[in-house]
Amino acid sequence: MDDRVDLIYGALDVLILRTLQWGPAHGHGIAKSIERMSEDALKVEHGSLYPALQRLLQEGWITAAWGISDNNQRAKYYRLTAAGRRKLTAETSRWDRFVRAVTGVLRPAEIEEGG
């Protein structure tokens, strides 16, 4: 059974930024990182990465340049910019607040049901 969850809109952007925090990566590498970090819990269609990357490029949060991959393939590498780093910090704390809020709302219901 597939118990992986779909991404909430906008979450992918943050995940990409987070992945790039460790250094430049190409599209495939980003996809793999996200899968690894979420221990395969998140359902990321690899294709959906590319529109997101274009969006981040436009915002100026990442830059792109062609390079050579570990196994000698030409690949486009994405790199976090200073603005992207700031964005990531802001988004992370926003995400924390969001999670806390949603959790706060959901928990009483659980107790009621349980009780």
Add this chain to the structure above:
Amino acid sequence: MSWRRTLSKVRFLLWRRPDDLAEEIRTHLAMEEAENVADGMRLEEARDQARRRFGNVTSTEERSRDMWTWTVLETLRMDIAYGLRQLRRNPGFAAVAVLTLALGIGANTAIFSVVNAVLLQPLPFSDPDRLVEARETEEAPGTYPVNPADYLDWQAQNRTFEATTVFSWTGNRNMAGPNEPAAAAVTEVQANFFKLLGIAPTAGRSFAKGEDVAGRNRIALLSYGFWQQHFGGKTGAIGKTVELDAERYTVIGVMPPSFHFPSTTDVWVPFDMNGKNFKTRGNHGYNVIGKMKRGVTLEQARQDLLGISLRLEKQFPDANSKVHAVLFPLKDRWWAERGSGCWCCSALWRWCF
């Protein structure tokens, strides 16, 4: 959108390599495939798996490009590029096309300037909405210019006008002056003519009250064009004497370049308001403009003058039978007069109205 993002879009449009994204996706699929093979999949299985994980390639490409949602601009860019290629291939056609466009734009600009000046701009006088032209009816159908004696009665007895003024048709006279002889188009006016229209001379002075009677009325105002042409645009022209049909006039001023009313006039001179002409009833030959008092409607003004006309009709049953005042907004006359000067405008005028 921030200007930085606009800039990055522009840069993208100008510099991007169109196969970038396709190549990137090919690399991605190849990497995934290689990894799957390394995990022990057969090549075909590995390829299928890679594609499944990736999703629809075409739609990914489209959505990625749409991120730079300038599809319209993109199409435009291709159209322009195509157009330029065609033009370069066929310079003769290009020249004709450019020339056609140039002529088309030029002609449109010219027509618009004329239409704008003639039809669209309000009258170049102060309070144009209060200005009306007065005419008279007759026993015959139609309307006619005004009888000068009737006009003097209107002027004395009306209650709805702030001021009224009268002027003649424009006629050519021979001018002999300090320079070579010339034909001058002369209009005779009441002394308050320019004051009523709200136009001041650009040099010198205008006619003053009381200067439109015999003995004081041998003074003249020049149109700007006439002044440039025959007096070299020199202020020394003011005070000079000119002869119009052998009568001597002193030049007292020059009107602004934009002032052309009546349109062809070169020289304005005052009437003799006490002259014989202003005492004879029955003829119609004078143009009358009135400036209605603030708040007075055209209909109220018309009733006012009509009342005077009816009294005059009783008083002079022979000369003034069926002679009644009628009024038109001055801009109607202005359009008719200016419009007839230019065929395209009169054609347009007829077409529009």
